[in-house]
Amino acid sequence: MSFxxxxxxxPAPAVEGDFCDANPRSTVNAxxxxxxxGPAGAIIGRFCWATSPNDADGAPATITNSGTGAPTGFLHREQQGLITPFLAESGMAMLPGMPATLFKSGGFWVRNAGAGAAAYGNKVFASNTDGSVSFGAAGATVAGSTETKWFAMSVGAAGELVKISATPNG
Structure with a gap:
């Protein structure tokens, strides 16, 4: 670590992927x-898609930060990220094969990866390439992203932390 x-x-209000409230939350059944x-790894604090191979129940068993259609869930920060790059100070990556929990509802902190600011009540859009989050009006089109059922619960400029929730009123 440098000086x-x-x-x-x-202190910072949170780290992306942290819970932002104590409201009820639910996970994806696996x-x-x-x-x-999955083999490409996953980044914490972003949306994920479940893909094949399937588990014993016939449900998709591996997750990735890229996909099409609605994401399966949100990857919450549970201290599971590993610092693997030489001399890195922090890390948000999960290595292939690690167990993961995806949330389908709850309140979380995310980093606004979009070009514009997030406004309270905006819809959350998940990037189909890396699961990062951007914001826009309901029904809007964000290039390379899919509109989710999640909403912005705070304001934030591009690059800032924003609260999101799957419940419109938080």
């Missing part, structure tokens, strides 16, 4: 041996 170059007056991270 600190700045001092913040207040069969025996599922869900596990």
């Amino acid at each position: 600190p170059k700045t001092v913040s007056y207040a 069969g025996p041996g599922g869900l596990v991270v």
Whole structure:
């Protein structure tokens, strides 16, 4: 770790993927041996899609940050990220084969990867390439992304942390 170059007056409100509230939340049901991270790995704090191979119940068992259609769920931060790059200070990547839990509802912190700011009540769009989050009006089109059932619960410029929830009123 390099010598600190700045001092913040207040700690960061959260890390992407953290819970943002104590409201009810629910996970994606997975069969025996599922869900596990697929061969490409997965980034915490982003949306994921479940893919084949299937588990013993016939449900998709591996997850990835890329896909088409509605994402299967959100990958919450549970201290499961590993720091594998040489001399890296932090990491949000999960290695292939690690067990994972996807959430289909709840309140979470995400990083706004879109070009525009998030406004309260905007719909959440998941990138089909990497599962990152951007925001827009309901029914809008965001290139390379799929509209989800999630909503923005706070405001935030591009690159900032924003609260999201699967419940419109939080």
